[in-house]
Amino acid sequence: MISFLDFEKPIAELEARIAELRTTAESGQLDLAAEIDKLEKKSAALLKGTYGKLSPWQKTQVARHPQRPHFLDYVRLMFTDFIPLAGDRRFGEDEAILGGPARLNGRKVMLIGHEKGNDTASRLKHNFGMGKPEGYRKAIRLMEMAGKFGLPVVTLVDTAGAFPGVEAEERGQSEAIARATEACLSLPVPMVAAIVGEGGSGGAVAIASAERVLMLEHAVYSVISPEGASSILWRTPEKAADAAEAMKVTAQDLLALRVIDRIVPEPLGGAHRDAGAAAAALSSAIGEELDGLTGLSADELTERREERFLRIGRL
Amino acid sequence: MGSDRVDPTAQKNMASQGMSWITKVRNSLGSLGKRDTPDNLWVKCPGCQEMVFTQAWQDNLSVCPRCAYHGRIGAQARFSQVLDPGFAILTAPSVPENPLNFRDSKKYSDRLKAARAANPYPDALTAAEGAIDGQPVVLAVQDFAFMGGSMGMAVGEAFVRAVERAIERRCGFVMFTAAGGARMQEGILSLMQMPKTTVALRRLSRAGLPYLVVLTDPTTGGVTASYAMLGDVHIAEPGALIGFAGQRVIRDTIREKLPEGFQRAEYLREHGMVDLVVDRHELKATLARLLDYLTRKDVA
Numbered sequence A: 001m002i003s004f005l006d007f008e009k010p011i012a013e014l015e016a017r018i019a020e021l022r023t024t025a026e027s028g029q030l031d032l033a034a035e036i037d038k039l040e041k042k043s044a045a046l047l048k049g050t051y052g053k054l055s056p057w058q059k060t061q062v063a064r065h066p067q068r069p070h071f072l073d074y075v076r077l078m079f080t081d082f083i084p085l086a087g088d089r090r091f092g093e094d095e096a097i098l099g100g101p102a103r104l105n106g107r108k109v110m111l112i113g114h115e116k117g118n119d120t121a122s123r124l125k126h127n128f129g130m131g132k133p134e135g136y137r138k139a140i141r142l143m144e145m146a147g148k149f150g151l152p153v154v155t156l157v158d159t160a161g162a163f164p165g166v167e168a169e170e171r172g173q174s175e176a177i178a179r180a181t182e183a184c185l186s187l188p189v190p191m192v193a194a195i196v197g198e199g200g201s202g203g204a205v206a207i208a209s210a211e212r213v214l215m216l217e218h219a220v221y222s223v224i225s226p227e228g229a230s231s232i233l234w235r236t237p238e239k240a241a242d243a244a245e246a247m248k249v250t251a252q253d254l255l256a257l258r259v260i261d262r263i264v265p266e267p268l269g270g271a272h273r274d275a276g277a278a279a280a281a282l283s284s285a286i287g288e289e290l291d292g293l294t295g296l297s298a299d300e301l302t303e304r305r306e307e308r309f310l311r312i313g314r315l
Numbered sequence B: 001m002g003s004d005r006v007d008p009t010a011q012k013n014m015a016s017q018g019m020s021w022i023t024k025v026r027n028s029l030g031s032l033g034k035r036d037t038p039d040n041l042w043v044k045c046p047g048c049q050e051m052v053f054t055q056a057w058q059d060n061l062s063v064c065p066r067c068a069y070h071g072r073i074g075a076q077a078r079f080s081q082v083l084d085p086g087f088a089i090l091t092a093p094s095v096p097e098n099p100l101n102f103r104d105s106k107k108y109s110d111r112l113k114a115a116r117a118a119n120p121y122p123d124a125l126t127a128a129e130g131a132i133d134g135q136p137v138v139l140a141v142q143d144f145a146f147m148g149g150s151m152g153m154a155v156g157e158a159f160v161r162a163v164e165r166a167i168e169r170r171c172g173f174v175m176f177t178a179a180g181g182a183r184m185q186e187g188i189l190s191l192m193q194m195p196k197t198t199v200a201l202r203r204l205s206r207a208g209l210p211y212l213v214v215l216t217d218p219t220t221g222g223v224t225a226s227y228a229m230l231g232d233v234h235i236a237e238p239g240a241l242i243g244f245a246g247q248r249v250i251r252d253t254i255r256e257k258l259p260e261g262f263q264r265a266e267y268l269r270e271h272g273m274v275d276l277v278v279d280r281h282e283l284k285a286t287l288a289r290l291l292d293y294l295t296r297k298d299v300a
């Protein structure tokens, strides 16, 4: 059962009507096939129309959809033989950031990403995908391991932001993020990052400073949440939609700004309507990007990464 | 300065400095009587709320002579306090302006114009090359007075240029940080300054040159989570607010009272994120000593 977003209300109403007709049809008294077919076509057209012109704020809601596939869904759908490795060897284990070696269509990679969880228990376990210093330090450890053993690094980015809490500050959230960003930039192996849901500020950059950065079609990536920008710049929480628009948070805007390199199309109506199709598209896109980086030396890779970020802000 | 903001070591440092600055303040107080600029004759100390003669305040490096509160100062004051005479300001780079055509309640381009009218430099980061006690250095200062010191493309590019200049001159790089965070009006382009500045620091590090960070009040957000935390040595000014997340955001998340002294310089030192909390009067000498230790003669 799909949960509908506010702006999907007309689609939800049509779908409810279709379900009703189906129940009636199953009771066998009326032949409603033609009517159902008509409504289904109408619903599909409405879905296509709606998703063809999502506003930045609507995309933000799609990116945060509770049923949107998350890290562990992608592990299940597009990777094999994942060995999750735990701990930063300094303080503890952080389940908001998961990682370990895995195979993508047989190719060995080091997979790292944020996991938000998909029900109350798992959301608490994964702290809603908001990493703490130990999570970022685990990511550093895994990146260094990848460099040592020649595994390309693939990251799946999906976080509202790094965890804003007292212990996170005490243990050096800033330092952990800064060093994780540096670890990305230092990798002697290829790195491909994919923003699959929310790319929330420094907590995202820390594992997204790659030479190739992809975004799912309806993912968002921004310096601050639209709500946060609204309350700081407009001094009201009500202008989130305007803030999302003004900050240019969508994959389409970021491709135009050359902050990302490629958009991975989502199935009609968003990744949450067909996680398998979303994963298949992501798998082939990441595979192609890794193919494109094969054979480059460590120096060539770090230089590409450096130039990619140095040019941002140059005339 | 509320006494909660006074670092005991800083107070001790102040005491151990002997009478020189106190004498200096007294002297300037004496000479102030003749001045006839009543509007800015006094400064109200944000720490102890006492009125202090402006001249006394400035003569004491904008540190309160009564409670040692470290006031916020801009690039010009830093350069003259820390660098030897004869330093040169680096030209500010040109960067794309208002690339997102951003407007909230005001246009970003108007906010920029207003900030430029009110400040001596075209954006929030200004760098200079010179020397500290004879040791060559490139020094950059982020100015909180310019749009909260926020990091946008101009800050990022000026940072990168300053680091490149240090590499060219084969000298150390000293960065005075101060920022509320990233420049939201530049959206994702401001966020990208985190990896961008980190690229420059990797190059400095590969060149074997030292990077000293001085964290000043306040240093928060994306600035803290990038170049502010990548120094070979982290120095903080007493009482400076330093953190990743804002205190209101943290309070809203955990819904409890924040610990005493949370996110202050002394707290960061206690938690292993800052090497030294240094009184402004000792800053120049401390930087000079560190640069001396960390400059390899075989590299130069």
Ligand SMILES: [Zn+2]
Pocket: B001, B045, B046, B047, B048, B049, B050, B064, B065, B066, B067, B068, B069
């Ligand atoms: Zn005072």
